[in-house]
Amino acid sequence: MKRVAYYKGCLASLSAKELDSSTQALAPKVGLELVDLESVTCCGAGDIHEAEPDYYLHLNARILAYAEAEKCDTLLTVCNVCTLNLRQANWQLKKDEALRERVSTNLQRVGAPPYNGTVEVRHLLWEIAEGDGYELLKAAAHKGLKGLKIAPFYGCQILRPSKILGFEDPDRPWSLERIIEACGGEAIDYPAKVKCCGFPIIQAREETALGELIQPIEQAKEAGAHAIVTPCPLCHLSLDAWQSKLKASTGKDFQMPILHLSQLVGVAAGLHESELKFKRHVVSMTPVLEKLEV
Amino acid sequence: MQVALKIWRYDPVAGDKALREYEFDAPEEATLLDCLDIVKDRIDGSLAYRKSCRMMICGSCGMRMDGAAVLACQTRMAPIAEAGHVPVVSSMGNLPIIKDLVVDMTPFWDKFLAVKPYLQPGYEEPPEDKEFVIPQERMNVIHKESLCINCGCCVSECNAMESDPEFLGPQALAKGMRFVGDPRDGAKVERLEAYNSEHGIWECTRCYFCNERCPKGVDPRDAIAKLGAESVAEGIDRDMGAKHANWFVTSAKTTGWLRETELVPKTQGIVTSVKQMKFALGLARRGKVPPPFPPHVAEKVEEARALYDLVKEEGRAGALGIVQGERALGRIEHDEEGPAER
Numbered sequence: 348m349k350r351v352a353y354y355k356g357c358l359a360s361l362s363a364k365e366l367d368s369s370t371q372a373l374a375p376k377v378g379l380e381l382v383d384l385e386s387v388t389c390c391g392a393g394d395i396h397e398a399e400p401d402y403y404l405h406l407n408a409r410i411l412a413y414a415e416a417e418k419c420d421t422l423l424t425v426c427n428v429c430t431l432n433l434r435q436a437n438w439q440l441k442k443d444e445a446l447r448e449r450v451s452t453n454l455q456r457v458g459a460p461p462y463n464g465t466v467e468v469r470h471l472l473w474e475i476a477e478g479d480g481y482e483l484l485k486a487a488a489h490k491g492l493k494g495l496k497i498a499p500f501y502g503c504q505i506l507r508p509s510k511i512l513g514f515e516d517p518d519r520p521w522s523l524e525r526i527i528e529a530c531g532g533e534a535i536d537y538p539a540k541v542k543c544c545g546f547p548i549i550q551a552r553e554e555t556a557l558g559e560l561i562q563p564i565e566q567a568k569e570a571g572a573h574a575i576v577t578p579c580p581l582c583h584l585s586l587d588a589w590q591s592k593l594k595a596s597t598g599k600d601f602q603m604p605i606l607h608l609s610q611l612v613g614v615a616a617g618l619h620e621s622e623l624k625f626k627r628h629v630v631s632m633t634p635v636l637e638k639l640e641v
Numbered sequence: 642m643q644v645a646l647k648i649w650r651y652d653p654v655a656g657d658k659a660l661r662e663y664e665f666d667a668p669e670e671a672t673l674l675d676c677l678d679i680v681k682d683r684i685d686g687s688l689a690y691r692k693s694c695r696m697m698i699c700g701s702c703g704m705r706m707d708g709a710a711v712l713a714c715q716t717r718m719a720p721i722a723e724a725g726h727v728p729v730v731s732s733m734g735n736l737p738i739i740k741d742l743v744v745d746m747t748p749f750w751d752k753f754l755a756v757k758p759y760l761q762p763g764y765e766e767p768p769e770d771k772e773f774v775i776p777q778e779r780m781n782v783i784h785k786e787s788l789c790i791n792c793g794c795c796v797s798e799c800n801a802m803e804s805d806p807e808f809l810g811p812q813a814l815a816k817g818m819r820f821v822g823d824p825r826d827g828a829k830v831e832r833l834e835a836y837n838s839e840h841g842i843w844e845c846t847r848c849y850f851c852n853e854r855c856p857k858g859v860d861p862r863d864a865i866a867k868l869g870a871e872s873v874a875e876g877i878d879r880d881m882g883a884k885h886a887n888w889f890v891t892s893a894k895t896t897g898w899l900r901e902t903e904l905v906p907k908t909q910g911i912v913t914s915v916k917q918m919k920f921a922l923g924l925a926r927r928g929k930v931p932p933p934f935p936p937h938v939a940e941k942v943e944e945a946r947a948l949y950d951l952v953k954e955e956g957r958a959g960a961l962g963i964v965q966g967e968r969a970l971g972r973i974e975h976d977e978e979g980p981a982e983r
Contacts (some may be wrong), residue, residue, distance in 0.1 A: 357898050357899040357901065358901075360898060360937060361898070361899070361901050361931040361937060362901055362924075362928070362929045362930065362931055364928065385940060385941070386897075386939060386940040386941040386942075386944065387897075387939065388893055388897035388898060388939045388942070388945045389889065389892060389893050389897065389898050389899050391889055391890075391893065392889055392899070393847055393866075394885060394886040394888075394889035394890075395886070395889045395890050395893060396866060396963070397866045397869035397870060397873075397886050398869065398870065398873045398883070398886035398887050398889065398890050399870070399873070399890050399949075399952070399958070399962070400866070400870050400957075400959075400960075400962030400963040400965075401952045401955065401957040401958070401961075401962035401965070402890065402893070402948065402949055402952045402962075403962075404962070404965065405948045405951075405952055406893060406945060406948065409944065409945070409948065438966070439965060439966025440966070442966060443965070443966040446965050446966050453948065453951050453952070453955075454948070456947075456951060457943075457944045457947035457948050457951065458941070458943075458944055458947075459941075459944050459948075503847065503848045503849055503850075504847070504849065507848070507849035507850060507852065507853045508849050508852040508853055508860070508862075509853060517853055518707070518708070518709055538708075542800055542848065543800040543801075543846045543847075543848035545804070545846060547845075547846055547847045548801070548843070548844060548845070548846050548882070550881060550885055550904070550905060550908045550909060551843050551844075551880065551881035551882040551884075551885050551908060552801075552805075552843065552844050552881075552882070554804075554805070555801055555804045555805040555808070555844055555846070556804075556846065557804075558803070558804030558805065559800055559801070559803070559804050559846060584929070588923075588924050588927075588929055591920070591923060592920065626927070627927050627928050627929070628927060629923065629924065629927050629929065
């Protein structure tokens with residue numbers, strides 16, 4: 348078992364509880380021991396970075412410091428936005444010693460542990476797309492996906508900027524496809540799989556966001572996908588919950604089921620509904636589950 | 642070496658679009674631009690593309706290769722040819738095509754001019770007989786922005802502009818930041834007001850394609866974040882995007898976690914939120930609207946509160962807060978030991 352500090356972030360704690368429950372249930376099957384952190388907060392989701400950048404840096408340093416205090420080398424994330432925010436702060440803190448000293452001193456002044464720059468931030472996707480995690484995944488996914496056609500949707504902040512994320516080629520990613528296939532599904536290819544779902548501006552500029560959101564859903568539908576899978580709960584929320592708004596604005600009723608990464612693997616690994624919590628989705632998962640029953 | 646490539650040709654007179662393949666011999670060190678020259682000289686003189694300096698300075702030869710915007714003069718063909726790959730070359734995105742690989746840059750220049758890309762008078766005069774010396778710390782804030790060569794690679798890939806062509810976009814806004822952060826410019830507040838417009842900074846969807854594609858390391862998305870931080874620091878926060886961002890700060894320092902359910906009314910105001918009620922009820926049925934009471938409070942949230950006060954005291958608000966560690970993040974870095982002593 349690999350001991351990793353588990354950072355679930357805001358959404359998995361609140362509106363996307365199904366992401367947390369399925370991740371917790373899946374983790375031991377793919378060799379991950381999730382360590383809860385004593386105290387962590389929101390990463391700022393890019394918003395605090397934009398409004399109060401120095402506060403953003405301190406909040407993220409504090410999350411990293413609590414992971415370090417648990418003697419974990421890896422901080423596991425399940426959200427693209429958390430991944431970028433934490434990795435960006437970590438990069439700054441690791442490369443600039445004077446900056447790390449200032450921030451670390453401030454952490455200690457408020458009673459938090461110091462941060463010495465020893466933690467790596469890694470998304471669940473990266474842990475199970477290669478190495479031991481991938482081998483265990485293949486063994487765990489015994490129930491399989493029975494040839495279900497799955498459209499991988501990466502979203503932005505797990506691919507770009509690649510100099511901070513850097514796991515795979517941001518224009519030709521392969522990790523989700525590899526996992527879909529290891530689970531016995533068929534990965535569907537379509538151009539918008541690496542583009543933006545519109546979520547960051549879905550409240551402030553809804554029309555522009557919906558113009559982005561429709562692309563992956565429409566293309567995946569045209570390519571014959573039965574469902575879309577995403578490693579990001581924010582992409583999940585816009586793809587799943589805002590689909591009804593696409594119907595209102597374009598008249599197109601896609602009814603495209605959207606899965607979290609941990610749910611996709613979880614289905615293949617035979618997790619229970621109490622862990623997968625598909626009832627929490629807005630677009631019904633029933634057609635997908637019926638296909639798996641056959 | 643033997644090179645093969647496909648080019649999307651467009652004939653504006655007939656309106657025909659066609660993907661043509663070309664094969665030819667090229668020197669080992671040939672760039673994509675050299676290869677286009679070979680095609681034009683030896684195979685088809687009617688091929689249209691822009692070029693000038695051949696050395697990543699003029700910004701003329703922006704185009705797409707395999708769907709990604711590049712400068713043709715920067716792209717070496719040897720690894721591609723050796724891999725046996727036949728790349729597809731096409732014109733940049735988000736701009737109308739004139740012919741083949743040549744796009745109409747008019748919308749690009751219109752947005753560029755709209756941000757007033759020049760120093761505006763009103764700044765402090767330098768001491769008599771002295772130069773206007775800008776401290777290094779202030780220069781760092783706009784170092785990357787001043788590297789822009791107006792090639793359009795960022796605009797080509799901008800996801801928000803694809804959805805709304807009126808979005809000012811990464812190039813114009815990065816240029817705007819170059820002047821907002823310049824201590825000699827006298828129009829900082831007016832600029833920030835203008836860039837906070839409907840199609841300004843808060844329409845950026847944070848897809849980071851601009852940072853990924855920029856051949857000069859400008860990182861336009863970071864420039865837009867700097868403009869956001871400068872706006873908030875100046876109290877220019879009436880836009881829904883700024884309110885959205887500020888709500889995350891309030892959430893972090895009060896409960897530690899995002900106060901998700903209150904985010905919509907805090908961003909859009911009560912009247913607009915009420916119009917969203919039917920939509921919200923649909924989400925609530927699926928547990929997507931967590932009740933705000935009792936609030937989800939992080940353990941030891943008092944640390945997050947105290948950090949906020951401490952950070953405020955240290956006064957690194959605005960763009961200054963974003964460029965910390967910039968040397969670590971910048972694509973154009975000094976050597977490992979840091980900049981040479983002066």
